[in-house]
Amino acid sequence: MNPSSPLANRPALRLHVPEPPARPGEEASFADLAIPEAGAACQPASDAPPAEFRELAYALIRVLDDEGRAVGPWNPRLDPDRLRAMLRAMVLTRAFDDVMFRAQRQGKTSFYMKSLGEEAVSIGAAFALAGDDMLFPSYRQQGLLIARGWSIEDMMNQIYGNRADRLMGRQLPIMYSVKEASFFSISGNLATQFPQAVGWAMASAAKGDTRIAATWCGEGSTAEGDFHSACTFASVYRAPVILNVVNNQWAISAFSGFAGAEATTFAARGIGYGIASLRVDGNDALAVFAATQWAADRARTNHGPTLIEHFTYRAEGHSTSDDPGAYRSSAEARAWPLGDPVARLAQHLVAIGEWSEGQQAELERECAAQIRATQKAAEANGVFGHGFNQPFATMFEGVFEQMPWHLAEQQRQMLDEQKAAGL
Amino acid sequence: MIGAINSALDVMLARDASVVVMGEDVGFFGGVFRATAGLQKRYGTHRIFDTPITECGIIGVAIGMGAYGLRPVPEIQFADYIYPALDQLVSEAARLRYRSAGEFTAPITVRSPFGGGIFGGQTHSQSPEGIFTHCSGLKTVIPSTPYDAKGLLIAAIEDNDPVIFFEPKRIYNGPFHGHYDRPATSWAGHPQAQVPTGHYRIALGKAAVVREGMDLTILCYGAMVHVVANTVAEMAIDAEIIDLRTLIPLDIATIEASVKKTGRCLIVHEATRTSGFGAELSALVQERCFYHLEAPVGRVTGFDTPYPYSLEWAYFPGPVRIRSAIEALFEDLRP
Numbered sequence: 001m002n003p004s005s006p007l008a009n010r011p012a013l014r015l016h017v018p019e020p021p022a023r024p025g026e027e028a029s030f031a032d033l034a035i036p037e038a039g040a041a042c043q044p045a046s047d048a049p050p051a052e053f054r055e056l057a058y059a060l061i062r063v064l065d066d067e068g069r070a071v072g073p074w075n076p077r078l079d080p081d082r083l084r085a086m087l088r089a090m091v092l093t094r095a096f097d098d099v100m101f102r103a104q105r106q107g108k109t110s111f112y113m114k115s116l117g118e119e120a121v122s123i124g125a126a127f128a129l130a131g132d133d134m135l136f137p138s139y140r141q142q143g144l145l146i147a148r149g150w151s152i153e154d155m156m157n158q159i160y161g162n163r164a165d166r167l168m169g170r171q172l173p174i175m176y177s178v179k180e181a182s183f184f185s186i187s188g189n190l191a192t193q194f195p196q197a198v199g200w201a202m203a204s205a206a207k208g209d210t211r212i213a214a215t216w217c218g219e220g221s222t223a224e225g226d227f228h229s230a231c232t233f234a235s236v237y238r239a240p241v242i243l244n245v246v247n248n249q250w251a252i253s254a255f256s257g258f259a260g261a262e263a264t265t266f267a268a269r270g271i272g273y274g275i276a277s278l279r280v281d282g283n284d285a286l287a288v289f290a291a292t293q294w295a296a297d298r299a300r301t302n303h304g305p306t307l308i309e310h311f312t313y314r315a316e317g318h319s320t321s322d323d324p325g326a327y328r329s330s331a332e333a334r335a336w337p338l339g340d341p342v343a344r345l346a347q348h349l350v351a352i353g354e355w356s357e358g359q360q361a362e363l364e365r366e367c368a369a370q371i372r373a374t375q376k377a378a379e380a381n382g383v384f385g386h387g388f389n390q391p392f393a394t395m396f397e398g399v400f401e402q403m404p405w406h407l408a409e410q411q412r413q414m415l416d417e418q419k420a421a422g423l
Numbered sequence: 424m425i426g427a428i429n430s431a432l433d434v435m436l437a438r439d440a441s442v443v444v445m446g447e448d449v450g451f452f453g454g455v456f457r458a459t460a461g462l463q464k465r466y467g468t469h470r471i472f473d474t475p476i477t478e479c480g481i482i483g484v485a486i487g488m489g490a491y492g493l494r495p496v497p498e499i500q501f502a503d504y505i506y507p508a509l510d511q512l513v514s515e516a517a518r519l520r521y522r523s524a525g526e527f528t529a530p531i532t533v534r535s536p537f538g539g540g541i542f543g544g545q546t547h548s549q550s551p552e553g554i555f556t557h558c559s560g561l562k563t564v565i566p567s568t569p570y571d572a573k574g575l576l577i578a579a580i581e582d583n584d585p586v587i588f589f590e591p592k593r594i595y596n597g598p599f600h601g602h603y604d605r606p607a608t609s610w611a612g613h614p615q616a617q618v619p620t621g622h623y624r625i626a627l628g629k630a631a632v633v634r635e636g637m638d639l640t641i642l643c644y645g646a647m648v649h650v651v652a653n654t655v656a657e658m659a660i661d662a663e664i665i666d667l668r669t670l671i672p673l674d675i676a677t678i679e680a681s682v683k684k685t686g687r688c689l690i691v692h693e694a695t696r697t698s699g700f701g702a703e704l705s706a707l708v709q710e711r712c713f714y715h716l717e718a719p720v721g722r723v724t725g726f727d728t729p730y731p732y733s734l735e736w737a738y739f740p741g742p743v744r745i746r747s748a749i750e751a752l753f754e755d756l757r758p
Contacts, residue, residue, distance in 0.1 A: 136487075167524045177523035184490060185523035189514045195480045196515070199487025199495075206443070206469045206493075213487075225507065229480030236475055398521045399560050401528075401583045404628065404672035 018257030022329035030337045038065035038284075039072025046297040050276045057267035057277035060311060063286035068347035074290040076128075080354040086127050086285055087345050087355075088363060089147040090119040094342060095367040096142065096152060099375055100159055104173075104320045108383035109159050111173045115140045117283070117315030117333070120341035121216075121246050123147045124288025129214060129296055134204075136184045136197035136215035139174055140246065150181045152371065156378035161389065164381035168398075169390045182211075190221040194230035194243065201241035201299075202233070212299040214242040214292075219266050219309075220251025220259045227269075231307070235273040238304035242295045243275070245307065246282065248314035253327035270307030282312030283338040285345045313338070392418050424610065425595045427569035427618045428458045428534070431576035432496065434622050436466045439494060442580060444471045446481060446498030446534075455500060456536055456595060478504055482511035482533065486519070489529045496580055502537035502589060503546045509554070516585040517560030532579040532586045537565075538646055538693050539725075540593035540603070540739060544732035550645075550694035550725070555587045556670050556703065562586045562627060563670040567594070567648040568615030571668060574625030582627060591645035601650035601742040603735075630674035632681070636663035639687035639752055642678060642704055644668065647691045647740070654742045660749065670700055678704070679711050686717040687752045693740055696724040718752045 022028040041061045044053040063070050070077075078086075097114040104112040115122065122143025129135075135144055145155060154166065158176055161169035167177060177185035184200075187193060197215035204211050221227060222245055234241055245266045249256050259266070270277030276298060280291045288310060295306035313336040317324040324330075349355030382389070396403060396411040403411070435442045444459055450473035453460030463471040474481050478499055485495035499505045505512075516529035539548030555563050564579055564586055566572035572590065579586040593599050597609040610616035633648060638661040643651045648666045655662045663681050667674065682688045688708045690701040705720045723740045731738050 134491075167522070170524065171522050175522070177526050179523075179526040185519060185527050187515060187522075189510060192483065192511060192515050195483025195511070196487035196490065198480075199484030199489075200491045201487075202484060203443075203488040203491035203493050207491075225477070225479050226483060226511075229475075229477040229483060232475045232477060233480050233484050398525055400562070400672075401520070405675060406673070 020255035028329040028331035038062035043073035062281040068351035076290040120285035124285040128292035136193040162382035191224035191226040201239040212240040216244040219247035234305035240299035252318040267309035282310030283341040427573040431573040478508035482508040499535040536592035537589040545729040548730035598649040600653035628672040634664040636661040640681040643691040682712040689721040
């Protein structure tokens with residue numbers, strides 16, 4: 001710059017590049033994180049205009065307190081059988097994750113993604129929705145299927161891509177599709193399911209149906225254009241849809257600051273769209289249940305969409321393909337101030353005299369045994385890459401309803417190749 | 424042609440309660456090219472509605488509606504605006520049937536005006552069909568006459584796979600013979616301008632032989648069909664002109680039979696040259712008809728530049744470029 005320029009006194013600009021609070025080898029502390037008391041958040045009527053409760057986008061709806069009591073206006077007052085059923089689905093999901101993660105390490109599949117620490121996000125929601133409400137999940141909501149009682153063997157067959165895989169080995173492990181359980185095909189591309197869920201909900205409303213839709217994405221994917229397109233459509237047409245953002249703090253190795261968390265909350269994204277927005281303790285199954293139930297009531301009575309941020313922590317790596325020790329402090333998961341969702345729900349049941357440590361240990365043993373037995377049954381259909389795959393010719397089926405000539409020609413070529421190779 | 428498209432939508436909205444039409448300005452106003460004029464009044468705002476300006480959202484929402492059981496016909500106002508929707512089209516609509524093993528499908532028909540010749544500049548003139556033919560799972564349809572536009576659009580809407588339906592906007596109001604400096608012609612009197620009022624279908628994947636001939640085969644589609652036909656008439660050459668109508672699935676049998684008969688092949692499209700659909704056609708003809716060819720397969724295309732606003736007619740593959748390419752096919756190039 002010319003020093004004689006009148007602009008010479010202007011300060012040099014600085015680019016802000018976010019840095020997470022702790023990197024590998026550093027102490028992890030969430031001391032700066034404001035955690036409001038359980039029961040402190042108000043509960044508006046489910047038909048209230050969004051402008052009347054904007055503070056809930058910056059609050060944290062919590063029901064379970066540190067002693068395991070359910071407190072405050074969001075307490076859904078579930079009966080003990082329902083609570084135990086939720087707990088069982090969460091423990092079963094955790095056992096499933098555990099066994100499938102090990103199956104990947106044993107070479108039985110190429111890929112797996114655990115939901116450790118986030119079980120309440122899926123299972124709390126699944127229990128609050130009707131069984132025929134349509135779900136547009138992302139890749140870490142296996143708990144939805146398990147809570148809906150879908151066959152775990154069927155899920156394992158998909159993970160193994162074996163001869164019993166209904167999806168014919170065409171999709172990456174865990175990208176389930178279960179129309180029978182009103183569970184949409186998982187894409188693998190991020191946030192694409194958001195406008196699709198809104199479209200499904202708009203169609204349901206246009207047809208005078210009673211079913212609503214719910215969708216999930218991570219906090220990192222809220223940066224995608226699809227998320228914002230979905231919010232615009234949902235707001236404009238008051239679509240009966242629940243837009244869930246699972247803020248688990250990490251998008252592979254990028255902490256939530258790279259999606260904008262340093263500046264505001266993810267629930268607050270909804271305010272600009274005029275969408276009812278709630279921020280919820282995602283490790284509190286009762287808070288997730290209550291917020292989902294509130295949003296579902298709102299949608300069912302034609303009061304439009306709700307955006308729910310589930311504040312939680314991804315206690316494992318993104319997938320089996322990354323080592324979280326390479327980018328974040330291994331002390332973080334232990335320091336996470338909102339605890340473990342399974343332990344918190346169990347603690348609540350104990351606190352109300354409906355559960356014991358012994359029963360919890362027995363439940364965990366029982367779920368682990370069930371998963372092991374199911375795994376054995378699934379593996380009888382083959383594991384990934386061990387010769388029990390789908391017939392080669394199926395590769396070309398289902399690209400179109402009817403196979404055009406060019407695919408038929410390529411199919412013949414591939415079958416000839418396989419024959420020449422002696423397969 | 425606009426009337427034919429409007430009629431196709433009208434017929435399908437009346438026949439099938441699951442058909443919905445959506446897009447920017449398509450509702451009350453009836454579309455910037457008037458393709459949906461009067462439809463909202465007839466069928467209501469639940470079935471024909473305006474959308475926010477987000478092509479990603481329009482296609483994503485259409486896919487969700489399709490998963491619900493509707494048969495959406497989203498409009499992308501100009502093909503040049505389709506790029507924000509590419510992920511939803513290429514990764515979602517195109518693969519939904521495959522990845523869910525048939526549990527979910529995307530029976531959507533994406534209508535979009537495309538092509539130049541209207542002084543639209545680089546953002547209202549492009550021909551991006553090659554992007555979609557390159558992706559597995561999408562059908563690509565391009566009509567060249569009012570009669571075809573209606574029959575093909577009805578077939579596309581009734582099809583259970585996602586269809587990209589590009590409408591050559593230069594011929595919305597009349598066939599274009601390629602001479603930009605002569606008065607525009609209307610569809611009146613054109614043999615393909617008579618459109619029945621009711622339901623009829625033209626099967627996807629069937630080309631039309633517009634003119635039979637013995638000297639060479641010309642493969643073309645959309646507005647270029649008319650430019651080619653006029654140039655052939657001016658040259659008084661006995662060319663066989665094939666209007667592909669559907670790029671995917673392609674009518675390879677008609678192409679192969681024609682080139683084997685004539686021994687020469689010229690491919691004409693308005694889109695940019697490199698990696699354009701003409702390259703695929705050229706490869707297919709070479710693979711299947713090599714020993715019948717009397718000359719190298721020729722290509723006439725737009726140039727590999729952005730569509731230039733003020734130099735539009737120097738860019739456009741008009742009669743001069745087509746004529747010289749035809750002549751080159753008859754030169755003896757052997758050393």
